[in-house]
Amino acid sequence: MASIITTGELTHVAIGDFHTEAGATLPNVTIAYQAWGNYTGDNLILVEHALTGDSNVAEWWADMLGPGKALDTNTYCIVCTNALGGCKGSTGPSSPDPTGTPWGSRFPALSVRDLVDVEKQFLSTLGITKVHAVLGGSMGGARALEWSLMHPTMLRGALVMAVSARASAWQIGIQTAQIDAIEQDPNWHGGDYYATEAPLRGLAAARRIAHLTYRGELEIDERFGTDPQQGENPLGTHRSSTQRFAVQSYLEHQGLKLTKRFDAGSYVTLTEALNRHDIGRGRGGLNKALGASTVPTMIAGVDTDILYPYHQQEHLSRNLGNLIAMAKISSPVGHDAFLTESRQVDRIIRRFLLLVNQEIEDDRLFLHHKEN
Structure with a gap:
């Protein structure tokens, strides 16, 4: 046995x-x-x-x-x-x-x-x-x-x-957008970043895109609607990345969480495997x-x-x-x-x-x- x-x-x-x-x-x-x-x-x-x-x-x-x-x-x-x-x-x-x-x-x-x-x-x-x-x-x-x-x-x-x-073509499209977010990170270096700094911003961006497809539109809207992040004002005279809607803060949190436990190279490899699923x-x-x-x-x-x-x-x-x-x-x-x-x-x-x-x-x- x-x-x-x-x-x-x-x-x-x-x-x-x-x-x-x-x-x-x-x-x-x-x-x-x-x-x-x-x-x-x-x-x-x-x-x-x-x-x-x-x-x-x-x-x-x-x-x-x-x-x-x-x-x-x-x-x-x-x-x-x-x-x-x-x-x-x-x-x-x-x-x-x-x-x-x-x-x-x-x-x-x-x-x-x-x-x-x-x-x-x-x-x-x-x-x-x-x-x-x-x-x-x-x-x-x-x-x-x-x-x-x-x-x-x-x-x-x-x-x-x-x-x-x-x-589906839609799935490949949304998944290649995630791969592109990682590959456009200056720290990606074609995938050879392990001796330097990891492409964390690209990985976080990929996760934000992905997370919107993992959750339901109704759930996201019921939870956040158009509410601002507490203490911030996204409706000011000029757009500012520091003045966010609540949903932005939530997605940024999800992206940050993933960067602490997952490797960008693995994310690209496994996402590409899903693109090839047929x-x-x-x-x-x-x-x-x-x-x-x-x-x-x-x-x-x-x-x-x-x-x-x-x-x-x-x-x-x-x-x-x-x-x-x-x-x-x-x-x-x-x-x-x-x-x-x-x-x-x-x-x-x-x-x-x-x-x-x-x-x-x-x-x-x-x-x-x-x-x-």
Whole structure:
């Protein structure tokens, strides 16, 4: 049986060289992960984090993880890796190359398929060949969807939340605007800034753009409206960057928070991976790829999602070859509701796992009947 450290501590696994979909090679890749529960060989649930998330599910999905919770650690072994290209323990642009110099601009572009394949390589390194279920939202949803198409024989079920079958032109546009904000920062230096000052202003600007797509228009307007920031006057005779609306201050705060915990190079790398997301590429188009899916899959979306509108999840549900359920998260929050609406997401995960377990039992009974 595989040796998985399930105490929740951050653990690093060397998986050897990795070859990207586009043809680049990364030597000596390390994947960081955290795991909780007791691994019995057939009860592993793979949780996929979002763009600026990490492997610490116990922090960003605390209401979901633990004994008796939706991700029940008494029943399942919950594993989450830090995505390749990230900055929380797995190999990324800030990691040292074989000479000890940060990869920087020499770090290869990645696709969502690369993020999945490197995760499979990680599991193979640990001797794991079966996954009970994979689930995630946003970039994590894209990874879960690709898992179901790339390695269907390893999975018993997939829960795909708040994502589309491919990046839309609007998504690519808004995401490349974020990349451009970082690359226009004088401290970017083409991605080779690790020995100097990081492009924090560009990263903060990118986050401000992104955050407006993560939250709902109604929520933002209800919270801030046209109110000025306390003690400031944005309606003076001349515009001043020190005289702000309340929403400006809020977005600046969100940008500053990200700069304290995330690397600009990783942000560019993973955002570009989302730009390349297209399950139809090389598979005869979106609907043919979806129709060929054999893994029992549940789709969930958010009714106020601006970034991945609910009609995109409806498209997935209409065309998937093995859809087991569809769910809608109702919230003014927008895209981030899959992280914030704990009660609704709890019910979705529980229903998903129940349906997957029913499918497994039905298959077992069918085989037993056939043998007799």
